Amino acid sequence: MNDSIRIEHLYKSFKGRKNHTVKAVDDLSFVVKKGELFAFLGVNGAGKSTTISILCGTLQKDSGSVIVEGDNIDKTRRYVEKLGVVFQNSVLDGALSVEDNLRYRAALYGIEGEAFKTRLAELSELLSFGDILDRTVSKLSGGQKRRIDIARALLHRPEILILDEPTTGLDPQTRKLLWDVVRDLRERDNLTVFLTTHYMEEAADADYVVILDSGRIAAKGTPLELKTQYARDAITLYHVNEAEIAALGLPYTPLRDGYRIEIAATADATALITKHPHLFVDYEIVKGKMDDVFLNVTGKTLKGDDSK
Amino acid sequence: MTFLSLTKRNCKMFFKDKGIFFTSLITPLILLVLYATFLANVYRDSFTSVMPEGIALEESLVNGLVGGQLLSSLLAVCTVTVAFCANMLMVADKVSGAANDFLVTPVKRSVLALSYYVATAISTLIICFVALGAGLIYLSSVGWYLSFGDVLALILDVFLLSMFGTALSSVINYFLTSQGQISAVGSIVSAGYGFICGAYMPISSFSEGLQKVISFLPGTYGTSLLRNHAIGGVFREMEAIGLPEIVIDSLRDSIDCNLYFFDHKVATPVMYLILAAALFVTLSAYILLHIFAKKKKG
Numbered sequence: 001m002n003d004s005i006r007i008e009h010l011y012k013s014f015k016g017r018k019n020h021t022v023k024a025v026d027d028l029s030f031v032v033k034k035g036e037l038f039a040f041l042g043v044n045g046a047g048k049s050t051t052i053s054i055l056c057g058t059l060q061k062d063s064g065s066v067i068v069e070g071d072n073i074d075k076t077r078r079y080v081e082k083l084g085v086v087f088q089n090s091v092l093d094g095a096l097s098v099e100d101n102l103r104y105r106a107a108l109y110g111i112e113g114e115a116f117k118t119r120l121a122e123l124s125e126l127l128s129f130g131d132i133l134d135r136t137v138s139k140l141s142g143g144q145k146r147r148i149d150i151a152r153a154l155l156h157r158p159e160i161l162i163l164d165e166p167t168t169g170l171d172p173q174t175r176k177l178l179w180d181v182v183r184d185l186r187e188r189d190n191l192t193v194f195l196t197t198h199y200m201e202e203a204a205d206a207d208y209v210v211i212l213d214s215g216r217i218a219a220k221g222t223p224l225e226l227k228t229q230y231a232r233d234a235i236t237l238y239h240v241n242e243a244e245i246a247a248l249g250l251p252y253t254p255l256r257d258g259y260r261i262e263i264a265a266t267a268d269a270t271a272l273i274t275k276h277p278h279l280f281v282d283y284e285i286v287k288g289k290m291d292d293v294f295l296n297v298t299g300k301t302l303k304g305d306d307s308k
Numbered sequence: 309m310t311f312l313s314l315t316k317r318n319c320k321m322f323f324k325d326k327g328i329f330f331t332s333l334i335t336p337l338i339l340l341v342l343y344a345t346f347l348a349n350v351y352r353d354s355f356t357s358v359m360p361e362g363i364a365l366e367e368s369l370v371n372g373l374v375g376g377q378l379l380s381s382l383l384a385v386c387t388v389t390v391a392f393c394a395n396m397l398m399v400a401d402k403v404s405g406a407a408n409d410f411l412v413t414p415v416k417r418s419v420l421a422l423s424y425y426v427a428t429a430i431s432t433l434i435i436c437f438v439a440l441g442a443g444l445i446y447l448s449s450v451g452w453y454l455s456f457g458d459v460l461a462l463i464l465d466v467f468l469l470s471m472f473g474t475a476l477s478s479v480i481n482y483f484l485t486s487q488g489q490i491s492a493v494g495s496i497v498s499a500g501y502g503f504i505c506g507a508y509m510p511i512s513s514f515s516e517g518l519q520k521v522i523s524f525l526p527g528t529y530g531t532s533l534l535r536n537h538a539i540g541g542v543f544r545e546m547e548a549i550g551l552p553e554i555v556i557d558s559l560r561d562s563i564d565c566n567l568y569f570f571d572h573k574v575a576t577p578v579m580y581l582i583l584a585a586a587l588f589v590t591l592s593a594y595i596l597l598h599i600f601a602k603k604k605k606g
Binding site for chain 1 (some may be wrong): 309312313314316317320321324325404405406408409410411412413414415
C-alpha cells in the first residue's frame with residue numbers, strides 16, 4: 001500500500017446564519033502518498049481546518065470516505081495512533097512544565113518510565129529544548145512552545161504528521177529548525193507530512209499541492225505542474241535596448257537595468273533564444289511562482305493573516 | 309496507567325491554579341465564620357423558643373446543638389458547591405482545544421471521563437475535609453458531644469456527598485462549553501442549592517407541597533445524615549439528662565434529623581442507600597454521556 005491518506009467525495013456543510021447552508025467541503029477527493037510532503041493551500045474558510053478535523057476524527061462528515069493508512073475512519077479508531085497533530089493553536093497545558101506536558105502525553109500512548117526518558121532525550125536533542133524541560137509552558141516564547149508542540153506530536157513515532165499552519169508567527173530560526181526536523185524525519189522514517197500553510201515558499205517545497213477554494217479543489221499537482229499550468233514564466237534580458245525588445249512583439253516591463261518579458265511556457269523561451277540569439281547575451285529565465293498560481297487559480301491572494 | 313496519568317495531570321492542573329484552589333479552600337472557612345457570626349443566634353433563638361417552659365438546658369448543650377446545625381448546613385452546601393467550583397478543567401479543556409486533542413489519541417472516552425471525575429473528587433474531598441476539620445475544631449470550642457462513631461459517620465457523609473456533588477457537577481458541566489457558562493452555573497448552584505437541600509432553612513418549615521418535591525432530591529437525605537451525625541450526641545445527652553422523648557423527637561423533626569417521604573419516616577440506612585444510588589446513577593449517566601458522545605457535527 002502506497003497511500004497514506006485517501007479521501008474520496010468528501011462533503012461537509014454547516015448551518016450558517018438564517019439557516020443558510022454553507023458547504024465547507026464540497027466533493028473533495030485526493031490522495032497523499034507515503035513519505036510525501038503534501039501541502040493544502042487556501043484562504044480562510046476554504047475548508048482546510050474542516051478537512052483536518054474530519055481526518056482526525058473530531059468532526060463528523062456528511063458523506064464520502066476517508067482512509068488513513070488503510071483504516072476506514074468510520075470503522076475503526078486504530079488509525080489515530082498513526083497520527084501526530086500539531087494544531088494551529090497550541091494545546092499545551094500552560095500551567096505545567098515542558099516535561100510534565102510531554103510525560104502525560106506519552107502516557108496516553110503507553111510510553112512510560114525508561115521508554116519515556118529515552119524518547120524525551122531523543123526529541124529534546126532533535127528539537128533543541130533540553131534546557132527548558134523544567135520551565136512552565138506559559139512562560140515560554142512562541143517559538144519554544146512550537147517546538148514542544150512538535151515534540152508532543154512526535155512522541156509516539158506517528159506515520160503521518162499533520163501540521164496545521166505550523167510556522168505562523170514563528171521567527172526565521174525556529175521556522176528553519178522545524179523544516180530541518182521535518183526533512184530529517186522524512187528521510188529517516190519515511191514520515192508523511194500533511195501541511196496546511198499560507199506561506200507560498202513552503203508550498204513550493206512540497207511534493208504535491210492541493211489548492212482549495214470555497215471547499216472545492218481549485219487545482220492540484222506538483223509545484224512544477226501547477227506553475228507550468230497556471231503561472232507564466234519570465235525572461236529578464238540585460239544590456240539590450242528597448243527598440244529591440246519592442247520588436248519582439250511580446251508584452252514587456254522595463255526594469256532599472258533591463259527588460260522583463262512574460263512568456264507562456266519555457267518552450268517559448270527556447271524558441272526566442274533560437275530565433276534572436278544576439279539578444280540573449282546576459283539573461284535569466286524564471287519559472288512562475290506559487291503566488292501567481294494561487295492568484296490565477298482562485299483570483300485571490302494569500303496574505304500573512306489568512307491563517308485558516 | 310493512562311487513567312492514573314490523566315488523573316495526575318488533571319489534579320496538577322487544579323492545584324497549579326492557586327487562585328481557584330485557595331478560593332475553593334477558604335470559601336468554606338469564610339462560610340463557617342459567617343454562619344457562626346450571623347446565624348448562630350438565629351438558630352439559638354429558634355431552638356430555645358420551641359423548648360417547653362420550665363426546661364432549662366446547659367449553655368454548652370445549646371451551643372453543641374446550634375454548632376452541629378451550623379456545621380451540617382455548611383458541609384451540606386460545601387460538598388456540592390465546592391465540587392462545582394473545582395470541576396472546571398473539563399470545560400477549560402474544551403475551550404483550549406485540549407479535549408479535541410485527546411480524541412486524536414488512543415485514550416478511551418470513558419477513561420477520560422473518569423479521570424476528570426476522580427481529579428475533581430480528590431480536590432473536592434481535600435477542601436471539604438479541611439472544612440470538616442475546621443468545623444470540628446469549632447464544635448470542640450463551643451460544645452463537644454460527638455462520639456468517635458459520629459465523627460466517622462460525618463467523614464463517610466462528607467465523602468458520599470462530595471462524590472455525589474462531583475458526579476452532579478460533571479453531568480451538568482458536560483453540556484457547558486465556555487468559562488462564562490460554568491461561572492453562571494456555579495453561581496446559580498451556590499445561591500440555590502442551600503435552600504433545596506434544607507441547609508439554609510429546615511425543610512419542615514417549607515409548605516407541604518414543596519416538602520414533597522424536595523423529598524425526591526437525594527441531596528436532602530445527605531443533609532439529614534450530616535444533621536443526625538453532627539447533632540446526634542446532643543440528643544443522646546438530652547435523653548441522658550431526662551428530657552422527654554416527645555420533646556427530643558419534635559426537635560429532630562424541626563431541624564430535619566427526621567425526614568419523611570410521603571409521611572413515611574426515612575431510616576438512616578435508607579438515606580445512605582438513596583445517596584449511594586443517586587451517586588451511582590449520576591456517575592453512570594456522566595460516563596455514558598462521554599461514551600455515547602458523537603463526533604461534533606459542526
